[in-house]
Amino acid sequence: MEVAVLDINGKETGRKANLSDAVFAIEPNDHAVYLDVKQYLANQRQGTHKAKERAEIAGSTRKIKKQKGTGTARAGSIKNPLFKGGGRVFGPRPRSYAQKLNKNVKRLARKSALTLKAKSESIIVIEDFDFDAPKTKNFINVLKALGLDSKKSLFVLGDSNNNVYLSSRNLKTSEVLTSSELSTYKIVNANSIVVFEGALEGIESNLSK
Structure with missing residues (x-):
């Protein structure tokens, strides 16, 4: 597949840039894309949530009322989960949400995502460029020239x-990364992929293995 190379x-x-059929024109595997995106999002979770259970609540351990004769249910502790301020039953505890995924599945997912973008003509190839100094205005001008400002x-x-x-760091709608950092989630989440010539x-060598 050939794509015109644009300037800044x-x-x-x-x-013309030649996009390898082995990466940008395979039979897309939607389930592999789903698994990779699911793993990426799961791995972003910190898992630091914690709620105090009955044994961790500070409070008196004395019996709060007599066992019989009150006309209400028996109660032995102010830390009872049924009372306001009591411990939580089976509350969340710190845990890892990390998931593992086979390397071949991840590679297939990225190729599938790139293929879907290529089919929808959402991949733009641009010649390599640099700025004299970091300036958001310069990056915005590039976005406008490519019709990607919105x-x-x-x-x-x-x-x-x-x-x-x-x-690009101050712009919420744009992200810059290297070919080695490319992930399925980043590809799927973007409307357009701008690939430096x-x-x-690097993309083809990483995904053609």
Whole structure:
């Protein structure tokens, strides 16, 4: 599959980039995409939630009223979960939500996500560029030139570029990462994928194994 290479102003350079069929034109596996996205979101959870149970509540241990003759249910402790301020029954405890997923499934999921983006013509290839200094305004100008100023976009770099990364950091709808950091969730979550020309080789080498 061939895609026109654009410059920083959104105009065609006259060159074509070849997107490997082994990465951008496979038979998509929706279930693999689901599993990888599910694992990514689960791994983001801190799992630090905690509620005090009956044994952890501070309070008197004396019997709060006599056993019989009150006309109400018997009660032995102010820390009873039925009372206000009492402990919680089977409350949440700190735990890990991390999930494991086979490397081959993760690789298949990323290729499937990229294929779906390629089919919907949501992948843009742009020639490598850099800024003289980190400046959000410069990055916004690039977004406007590509027609992505009102869409969620993901920029994929070949190598880390501090100026481009810092220029995009204040924008909620855009994210910049390198080809080695590419994940299925990031691909699916973006409306358009902007791939630097120098990142194509890294993406294909990582996913063609």
